[in-house]
Amino acid sequence: MSWRRSQPSPLGAMGRKRLITDSFQVVKRQHRDPDTKEGSLQPEAVLVPAESPTDSSLHSAQLEMLKQFDLSWEYGPCTGITRLQRWERAESLGLSPPLMVRETLLEHVGDPSFMHCLWHDYPL
């Protein structure tokens, strides 16, 4: 059975709302080098080791959690600041943001799809 994607409908083929990432794929600027080891001197920018198929679902689940963090209104506006800055602001104002978010952000420091908010690529 094949999935029909020719007619775009609001609910889409998988029964969920269409996301902008359906039309414009998220481009991650990373060097996928499976030979990278931690601690070795590399002259280039941050090298992220390649992901195995099981990791990519974890990756997307984490991104989904961060997106929900962006969209929750209790922690204030999300545009114009990084997610870590927003988390720290929420923490200092006593709003008790979820710790999972901070751990995920600290694991992926330097990865723009994690650090910046959902609307980062759009102008002010």
Added chain:
Amino acid sequence: MFSEQAARTAQGLLAPPSAEASTFARVPVSTYVNCSQHFRLGERSFNRQYAHIYATRLIQMRPLLLERARQKWGSGIAVRKLCELQTAEKCCIVGTLFKSMQLQPSILREISEEHNLLPQPPRTKYIHQSDELILEDELQRIKLEGAIDIQKLVTGTILALYGSEREDGRFVVEDHCFADLPRQLPRRGPSTDRFVLLVSGLGLGGGSGESFLGMQLLVDVVTGQLGAEGEQSCAAQISRVILAGNLLSQNTQNKDTINKAKYLTKKTQAASVEAVKMLDEILLQLSTSVPVDVMPGEFDPTNYTLPQQPLHHCMFPLAGAYSTLQLVTNPYQADIDGVRFLGTSGQNVSDIFKYSSMEDYLEILEWTLRVGHLSPTAPDTLGCYPFYKTDPFIFTDCPHVYFCGNAPSFRSKELTGVDGQQVLLVTIPDFSATQTACLINLRNLTCQPISFSGFSADEDEGEMEISH
């Protein structure tokens, strides 16, 4: 008082010169702590919108307001968010006020060519009978009616309202309350008379030389070169001088040279260059003798948005050599000899004056303290840096002396708070117009004006007066 003490001690000027010249040592600085770190900006990024500062302002002030609301209307009142409101239910809501004003200058209206409108002439007040108040919280907004003074309040105030929602969707207000004065640390003032001199609006570079004599008299009084030994010993008790803004005159901001093309203005010097040189010489005379704190004001060469950063020390090559010269931010907060001072150069108060029916600068100053925020109209009508983490203009501690510069006249008042706070409110007059400065006695927190006047071509009597 200054002159009573002078009258009691020592000899007047009509005495034979003494064998030795008497010297008076100035009172030493016992404690001074500059508490304005949260007004300093490090790396500045303007890639943010102002939604952050309003959001943090509401989140930070909401618990204070709920506490005041429960104290005022009983602890059993229902506190609702705007999305939870039900018709005709008496409840308390907390949010940010927005006043939609018909006469508020709007850049969109100015550039709208369809209407062929000329730009609006500047007015003293922009209030109008048709202004409306709207309360906003994190998610919704609602129009307000009822027992609330629309003309008096301004945009950006955080307040708590008690009332109910009507069928047509407006909130009928029965009562309102503000955050009121925050807690105050105990005052550990000096046990002997010690004075701080507050001056504002020196207005150098203004073109008219009338205020020069007054300024020189002021400097001479402070440095002890004026009067008999009585006055000099009193002047030795001045432990600090604070210059609260507008050191340069408005005339130095010459719009013509700013808007002209660069090749036409290459040889002309900005008017502020001469004025800053004069300021440097005055500060040199003051700094050799007394610690001076210099706050920038509306017309001074620093950034326009609040909080204004200190003037750069390279502009003061002569006075900058002395460690007594301190260049500080606007607003400025410091602990001087155990007394907490907090003040601005007056931009916050004059901005509220434009958009509110309140006429008196002292009344507006007291109102900002009661509302719990230094300048609620920032960033709506007053330029402000887009903070995102905290709003530094919220009062965290109640000051002992709260001042604002560049007011039309000298006024002062002692305010007592609900929890026993004692605050001295002072509006410092514009020196270039009124030739008046303020002396604050740190021992008992009293304030008195000191004015200088010189010869004027119109007057018949040519008397130099230093009156108290």
